Amino acid sequence: MKERIKNEMKHAVTYTLKKKDNKTKARRGVLHTPHGDIQTPVFMPVGTQAAVKAVKPEEIKGMGAGIILSNTYHLYLRPGHELIKEAGGLHKFMNWDGAILTDSGGFQVFSLGPLRKISEEGVEFRSHVDGSKHMLTPEKVMEIENALGSDIMMAFDECAPYPADRTYVKNSLERTNRWLKRCKDAHHNTDHQALFGIMQGGMYQDLRKESADYIVGLDLPGYSIGGLSVGEPKELMYEVLDYAVDYLPEDKPRYLMGVGSPDALFEGVERGIDMFDCVLPTRIARNGTAMTSTGSVAIKNAKYERDFSPLDSECDCYCCKNYSKAYIRHMYKANEIMSSMLLSHHNLHFLIKMMEGIRTSIEEDRFSAHKKEFFAKYYGK
């Protein structure tokens, strides 16, 4: 408790570890943010452009989600962070009173590869919207995230590609470390916004250690593991997680960036991860796939043409309570936005409830058994 009070005075976001699983590294905790407490492990829906695509904030709230993600790079380009500040901050602008985590644009350094140039100073981007040139530096990113007013601000990093050779990854992570220090120095709103550091290091154990030692040394309110889920085999990602999590302190939240398939969420939790985000549930929803307790359902498949049952007989979401597979299929085939709305709603609900189940299983010391049961049903193994 003493530690908690000390932390609260120091950081806008703090973490309370409530329980550790008796067999695995899974842990149950609470993330205290200026916009509410978040039960962990947690899955955070992604709303890149200040909107979780096809889903209204009140729906997300209704599912029990307390925190969503948004993106610095996108909001800086459009509509501009000054405009959002003028609107009263991102929470007010998008009508979301829960917590918000903003990604820094570090992932866009990776995903917009051909459109950017990296230097010690920062990254020069060519806007994917209109081709205009922009320079993002750690200081600029802090200015933007401060203007947005997110609860958790991710540091500006480089998410290195996979595969990447050792020398590249080492240089990259050391530059990312220097950028992190600059982020910390440029961040002046520490009592309202928490800056999280990002561990890089690719698939190299010693580099993961080097990265972790540095970022942990800066005593930040939370740490994330970046540079994973960038195309490497899942087994390799789990292998990295096996050791990477151990390099992070127990009293701070650990966030695995960009991971969201049901199996990876379980594997991440098992290795001690507290926070996840991913576009997967909303993206595959828009492309016609649902996550259900018995596996994924590609709604466009002909076998659902006359299937008047809900997506998931065990699901109590708005979509499953009111609509059939046949209807959703028809909406999808007819290019009606309704299919994106219903499937996105369902998928987010599914993952959020799945995380709820994971949390309960940790509390009751039956995480491993729960994982086994879930996999047997979901993947048929």
Added chain:
RNA sequence: GUGGGCGUAGUCAAGUGGUUAAGACACAGGGUUGUGGCUCCUGCAUGCGUGGGUUCAAAUCCCAUCGUCCACC
């Protein structure tokens, strides 16, 4: 009845003598992991209304026939 046009995949069609018949939509699968995505990838006519013929070679030329549309009686 006479004259003319047209018949190529489920649909709309390119192709007018020369290797395995464009393309689009539809249809059928698959992908998607800190969102450059109502998207991307793959498959889908052993056959060109039908039957003959000419030719080394025919969706393409000729004859017949069926269907269809238009014009005129």
